[in-house]
Amino acid sequence: MAPLLSVESLRTQFATSAGVVRAVDGLSFAIDRGEVLGLVGESGCGKSVTSLSIMRLVPPPGAIVGGSIRLDGDDLLDKDAEAMRRVRGARIGMVFQEPMTSLNPVFTIGDQIAAAVLAHAGGSRRAAWECAVEMLDHVQVPSPRERARDYPHQLSGGLRQRAMIALALAPGPQLLIADEPTTALDVTIQAQILDLLRRLQAERGMAVLLITHDLGVVAELCHRVAIIYAGRIVEMAPVASIFSEPLHPYTRGLLRCLPHPSRFGQPLSSIDGAPPDLRQANGGCRFAPRCPLVQERCRHDEPALAERKPGHVVACPVVTV
Ligand SMILES: Nc1ncnc2c1ncn2[C@@H]1O[C@H](COP(=O)(O)OP(=O)(O)OP(=O)(O)O)[C@@H](O)[C@H]1O
Numbered sequence: 001m002a003p004l005l006s007v008e009s010l011r012t013q014f015a016t017s018a019g020v021v022r023a024v025d026g027l028s029f030a031i032d033r034g035e036v037l038g039l040v041g042e043s044g045c046g047k048s049v050t051s052l053s054i055m056r057l058v059p060p061p062g063a064i065v066g067g068s069i070r071l072d073g074d075d076l077l078d079k080d081a082e083a084m085r086r087v088r089g090a091r092i093g094m095v096f097q098e099p100m101t102s103l104n105p106v107f108t109i110g111d112q113i114a115a116a117v118l119a120h121a122g123g124s125r126r127a128a129w130e131c132a133v134e135m136l137d138h139v140q141v142p143s144p145r146e147r148a149r150d151y152p153h154q155l156s157g158g159l160r161q162r163a164m165i166a167l168a169l170a171p172g173p174q175l176l177i178a179d180e181p182t183t184a185l186d187v188t189i190q191a192q193i194l195d196l197l198r199r200l201q202a203e204r205g206m207a208v209l210l211i212t213h214d215l216g217v218v219a220e221l222c223h224r225v226a227i228i229y230a231g232r233i234v235e236m237a238p239v240a241s242i243f244s245e246p247l248h249p250y251t252r253g254l255l256r257c258l259p260h261p262s263r264f265g266q267p268l269s270s271i272d273g274a275p276p277d278l279r280q281a282n283g284g285c286r287f288a289p290r291c292p293l294v295q296e297r298c299r300h301d302e303p304a305l306a307e308r309k310p311g312h313v314v315a316c317p318v319v320t321v
């Protein structure tokens, strides 16, 4: 069966006075129904721009300049603004690091969730309100009937995050995009929110694109993971294979940066060098200047993703399996 979401050769750029920033530059991946895909990479590598591109919410001076995005076979780049609003209202839900980007400070959370329900399913205001209370209960907000009458600022950070998740899920989306949903929360609350996302995903069987720079979060939640570097995917594989047999030198570097009990007391390693300037296209592998395995050909041939083991693709012809 065709995947639920398929992104092919996506290119999104920002035309700034300092030059064209190629934030997403030939990015391809697919998500199946009910699948949780992690998108992982360093800060600035294009994770958020990828999710904004899928939602068609790239802010100016940014624009999608190439590629295709299909949801259930539907070409999202072909839709007009009104049709795209309907997709966002019903078929794709989104949660962010900062709940106040989707919660409106001047309405109670119950009103906001009820409005999302009304817009999607219609019915009476009273039924929509009941549905909002149920959603809050579903995301384990205590005393949901009382909390529904609260304004966002009256809730703690963790409860606000739950309210945002309830809002995103109210229309029953096929796909949830979660961009660093737990990064701003303290560790205990992070774990609770991850548990909640795992439970909701399993109950609803929805697909999730989980964006994070935290490989620990990936290990807990994802079925597959895509590693992104400078606007392109360099490796994609089932979670277990990424942790047990990472292939791309960048992925190996990322994994070495993880704290590990056997390395207690030793400094964390980090990958030498900095990500490339996205305003320059050098033609070769973007990781070449930082790569311990670099060869001459890497500096001018852009490596394509190739399947090196079943279900495990990598954009590095040098690394040996
Ligand atoms: N409005 C903008 N104008 C110009 N460049 C932008 C704009 N928004 C993003 N970019 C550039 O696009 C690139 C990708 O940014 P993006 O926000 O997707 O990174 P990210 O992977 O989400 O990073 P982080 O982990 O810090 O959230 C960055 O180099 C960034 O500077």
Ligand SMILES: [Mg+2]
Residues within 6 Å of the ligand: 047, 048, 049, 179
């Ligand atoms: Mg981001």
